[in-house]
Amino acid sequence: MSARIGFIGTGRFARFLTAVLDRDGAAAPVTLSPRNAATAAELAAAHGAVVAESNAAVIDASDIVLLTTRAEHGVKPAEGLNWRADQTAVSLVGGLALGDLAAAVAPAKAVKAMTSYAAAHVPCPFLIYPEDAAARALGERFGAVHALDDERAFEAAAAMPVFFALLLGLLAEGEGWCVDQGVAPELARAQTVAGLRGLAALVEEAGEGGLAPLVETMATPGGLTEGGIADLQRHAAMAPWRAAMDRILARALGER
Numbered sequence: 001m002s003a004r005i006g007f008i009g010t011g012r013f014a015r016f017l018t019a020v021l022d023r024d025g026a027a028a029p030v031t032l033s034p035r036n037a038a039t040a041a042e043l044a045a046a047h048g049a050v051v052a053e054s055n056a057a058v059i060d061a062s063d064i065v066l067l068t069t070r071a072e073h074g075v076k077p078a079e080g081l082n083w084r085a086d087q088t089a090v091s092l093v094g095g096l097a098l099g100d101l102a103a104a105v106a107p108a109k110a111v112k113a114m115t116s117y118a119a120a121h122v123p124c125p126f127l128i129y130p131e132d133a134a135a136r137a138l139g140e141r142f143g144a145v146h147a148l149d150d151e152r153a154f155e156a157a158a159a160m161p162v163f164f165a166l167l168l169g170l171l172a173e174g175e176g177w178c179v180d181q182g183v184a185p186e187l188a189r190a191q192t193v194a195g196l197r198g199l200a201a202l203v204e205e206a207g208e209g210g211l212a213p214l215v216e217t218m219a220t221p222g223g224l225t226e227g228g229i230a231d232l233q234r235h236a237a238m239a240p241w242r243a244a245m246d247r248i249l250a251r252a253l254g255e256r
């Protein structure tokens with residue numbers, strides 16, 4: 001029988017995760033914490049989820065409990081509950097330290113995990129730290145599971161969906177620039193979406209290896225792309241992106 005899954009934190013991310021778990025029709029319905037009654041009712045109707053009376057009732061009814069509250073709540077939502085040694089608490093809260101989680105959920109096992117909201121649409125890696133059989137079995141329902149043995153590396157890999165949120169802003173910049181030159185907004189959007197899809201296809205087709213060499217293959221010697229790359233390099237345009245990611249990682253690790 002598959003593990004019974006509960007959620008503490010019935011918000012936007014729980015909605016994505018519940019939708020993915022519901023694809024596996026044979027599994028038991030998930031149990032949700034009652035706070036945020038509107039989303040809980042929506043997920044009960046859409047995916048047959050069970051809305052518990054309290055966080056304590058979620059713990060009682062589950063083998064694996066996913067923590068999907070916001071970082072500002074810390075470990076409080078998981079504290080003071082009747083955790084059992086045969087349970088695994090899996091935190092998907094960005095930047096929650098494993099040690100703090102472990103103390104809050106003892107004697108249950110504590111694991112950090114991350115996947116992307118995009119898991120509802122495309123297969124996404126499911127990251128776990130540290131390795132754990134129950135968390136791995138859960139993650140396999142989402143996509144390829146990657147167990148990391150270092151918290152810094154885990155948080156860096158987990159930060160990539162944030163990078164993509166920033167990238168969306170960059171794409172919007174290109175779209176907006178196009179409109180400013182007199183292109184109709186619908187066409188500017190179509191060009192942006194087509195470019196994004198084309199890029200994904202190119203990367204898929206290239207298979208293994210890093211992406212940096214692909215940038216060069218897109219630049220004809222002496223052409224417009226090559227000139228654009230040189231311009232960006234002259235202005236050290238990647239430096240603020242690296243600095244932003246460094247700050248995001250430091251925050252996730254509680255270093256600032």
Ligand SMILES: NC(=O)c1ccc[n+]([C@@H]2O[C@H](COP(=O)([O-])OP(=O)(O)OC[C@H]3O[C@@H](n4cnc5c(N)ncnc54)[C@H](OP(=O)(O)O)[C@@H]3O)[C@@H](O)[C@H]2O)c1
Pocket residue numbers: 008009010011012013014033035036055068069070071073076077092093094115116117161
């Ligand atoms: N959204 C995403 O795509 C995404 C992707 C990756 C990771 N995450 C991570 O997932 C976590 C949740 O994000 P979200 O976007 O789903 O936030 P959200 O929509 O605000 O959902 C969090 C829910 O937890 C509830 N909550 C707060 N304290 C609680 C408690 N003691 N017991 C039970 N429920 C409690 C909140 O209620 P109130 O609103 O009443 O406080 C809210 O309904 C964050 O840590 C985020 O870093 C999210």
